[in-house]
Amino acid sequence: MRLDRKVVLVTGGSAGIGAAVVERLAAAGARIVVHGRDAVRTTAVAERSGGVPVIGDLVAPEAVLTAALRAYGQIDVLVANAGQGWSGPFAQMPVDQLERLVAVDLLAPLRLVRCLLPAMIERRSGHIALVGSVAGRTAVAGEAVYAATKAALDIFAESLRLEVRGSGVTVSLTLPGVVDTGFFAARGRPYDRKYPRPLPAEVVARAVVDAISNDRAEVWAPGWLRVAPTVRALAPGLYRRLAARFGEQVVPR
Template identity: 35%
Template sequence: MSKVVFITGASSGIGKSIGEFLHHKGYRVYGTSRNPQNVTGSLFPLVALDVRNTDTIKAAVAQVIAEAGAIDVLVNNAGVGITGPIEEIPAEEIKNNFEVNLFGPIEVMKAVLPQMRTQKSGLIINVTSIAGYMGLPYRGVYSASKGALELITEALRMEVKGFGINITSVAPGDFATNIAAGRYHAPLVKGSAYEVPYGNTLSMMNEHVDAGSDPTQMAEAVYAIMHKLKPNVHYRVGVFMQKFSIVLKKLLPDKVYEKMLMNHYKL
């Protein structure tokens, strides 16, 4: 029997690439979308799920288990970007980002864990971000939500290991997806103290995404993780300097690393 893979946020971007790659490898893939009826040409079934709505999470998981009889792998991929000066981002947008990037993935894990315990096996892969390893200027809320999911991964991994369940995270760098179009941008406020530095940083961030790597690399990484007998706690996928920036943060004094980031963003 083919293993059953459940991927949140699989109608576009990294989630879609992972789903299509695993579908071609012979896995039984189920993806999720907030509005699957609006998606055409998907190679695998899409079920309705909004990570901000626990009822839709429970219903989607129940549907997949009823149809497939198992959930062997969860790829917790659904997420949303956010940019802006922390001082100027509305509180409701900050809360929404944490709902999507942290609280939602936690609820999805809580929904699949009983089934995995029954199976005495399972793998959960949380898609985080290299940005979650450092506080980036004008991306602080995104860094915080993804960094929190990294720590949740570490803790929950130890809690469920005794049930035969493995949990890991994979942190992508910049990939050529539609995330920039879907993220919340705090508006550039004319006359704001942040108008010029935020505007320059926003342009740089968009250029990085547009010139990002092929998301198939993430699909290949997930496929490789699925074949590990004992997956690592964390994985990172991206160009060398993005991954090396995490190493530098561990090695350099805080102020030196901060200066390096400020120089990079021309602040």
């Protein structure tokens, strides 16, 4: 897909991966709708990229989409990047936090795709770019709900790709590992492991935009992360022993 003059909605575009994606899309000539919850940061990113800011909570994604469509009349590409985390034992997770993670990390992308897909199919052109996580393929202790939403998004991408085959609409899934953003502080526990080191958000943004431009079904950032799910599939017993030893541990509070 040539991105020049294409209208792209980037959710969670006010910081981190989303802001880096916006920057690369702007450089490619796209017209961008920058979504975020923080009005100051979202507006600043939009101004730097020549885009349009849309402020809103993705618990109600249709309101965000209505504002986005008001800007340009259509959306050619959806980058479903927004996400939240929560760290701690599942037995202690507040129910309202559980429901919010599912709403923002899973239901919001599905609802946005459901709203945008019919028009893309009618135009026989469009791209759905979903940002998943290695957590959805390998699981993470202390982030059971986050990992579950990313696993569901993973299989949704695969299923949707089969459905729209030949329609002119394409679907990509980017699977990042640890990224140097504010995600970890926001989840309630900073990233404190020595390895793997967090990637710059720009590396993941490059993968997202490459997937859109070159119709790549799946992109890993970094690429070597493919090893973990491969081991899990081929040698599940070995994988679980390694995960128990090296996986992220959570001490009940």
